[in-house]
Amino acid sequence: MNKKVAFHTLGCKLNFAETSSIAKQLSDEGFVKVRAGEEADICVVNTCSVTDSADNKCRQAIKRLRRQHPNALMIVTGCYAQLKPAEVSAIEGVDLVLGANEKFDLLEHLRKMKTTSKEEIFHSDILKTNEFKPACSRDGRTRFFLKVQDGCDYFCTYCTIPFARGKSRNASIAETVKAAQQAIAEGAKEIVLSGVNTGDFGKSTSEKFSDLVKTLDDLPDDVRFRISSVEPNLLTDELITFIAQSKRFMPHFHIPLQAGSNEMLTLMKRRYTTEFFAEKIQTIRKKIPDVFIGVDVIVGARGETAELFEKSKHFIETLDISQLHVFTYSERAGTKMLEITDEIVPLAERKKRSEILHKISDKKTKSFYEKQIGKTAKVLWESRKNNENMVGFTENYIRVEAPLNKEYINTVQVISLGNWNEDKTTLISV
DSSP, X not given: OOOEEEEEEOSOHHHHHHHHHHHHHHHHTTOEEOOTTOOOSEEEEEEOOSSHHHHHHHHXXXXXXXXXXXXXXXXXXXXXXXXXXXXXXXXTTOOEEEOXXXXXXXXXXXXXXXXXXXXXXXXXXXXXXXXXXXXEEEETTTEEEEEOEEOOSOOOTTOOHHHHHOSOEEOOHHHHHXXXXXXXXXXXXXXXXXXXXXXXXXXXTTOOHHHHHHHHHTOOSSOEEEEOOOOTTTSOHHHHHHHHTOSSBOSEEEEEEEOSSHHHHHHHTOSSOHHHHHHHHHHHHHHOTTOEEEEEEXXXXXXXXXXXXXXXXXXXXXXXXXXXXXXXXOOOTTOGGGGXXXXXXXXXHHHHHHHHHHHHHHHHHHHHHHHHTTOEEEEEEEEEEETTEEXXXXXXXXXXXXXXXXXXXXXXXXXXXXXXXXXXXXXXXX
């Protein structure tokens, strides 16, 4: 009988892409994905560790899966397993811990494991690895997330990602294009280029991210591309200009800001100033007026005084952006920010500041959406449904809904954008 496997993934789209690739490896060897209500023989948990809350969610997921599948072999991998392997191994019920690089050898570890093996840890120094492991996952039948880059060389003072994922590395443009073509052959209508520091693509192969974008843009296939996130210092004017007239790449940018004051950017060891960031946003908006711009920001980091938060808040209010992704600062062992001892923001104040920025984000998103009402747009309808409605996204990432028509799923339709739906979260196709 084929062994049944339950997968649980936490964290970023990169993790989901990697879990998908691991699942395919196991499927090719005869393992089957467990169905609802069945008990698994093996549980694989791919973890996140971007915050303390993420660690806690991982622990909860492991314990929940142990209750659901009491006789299963419990395998834990991902960033939490890489950063704190002994802590993960100590969780009751965990049988095997695989570090970030070892996760792709899961099948080999399964072959070697004996029934008496318990609480084994396989964990190497991820900072020494030069190997890039490709991965791709699908979100329903429509959107695919293609891993094009891994690791980061920036070592920002608040962040553990370089210690969890290693240094920046990637496959070649030729290999990446081949992976994209495979996703298209499997039915992808939209591919999101994903990475830890996506714009750093090419560093390990002496190539350029802009050249990857141009090569993908020349593919003859009917497919849309998006870029998951690009550091502002890597988002070149050349790339912005190209995407403005691109055939395949959507007018949609996701750009990390992290702090809206130069004082905090310096403490965080970011590689730009607020003036540079503002100019970048202006350049994008000038070249692509209807572009969707999402921005990451962290609140409550050490050193962020009340005055600096107000300065950051004011700066963000001046930016012509579409949405904020607000992250509440979390203390991370091993980071340089812990050396700052004179200004520690209480957790309650961090949450308060987060709520303030979320309100600013809601206002900006509503304003952006309202400017689109009455315009004609191309929507890729997705298999996800909201009650009796189907949903989809325009080229510039406006969420749209319409009465369900199964023939439209996974196709691009030209529509007119109507007003808000009842929840004030989505525009209606008319």
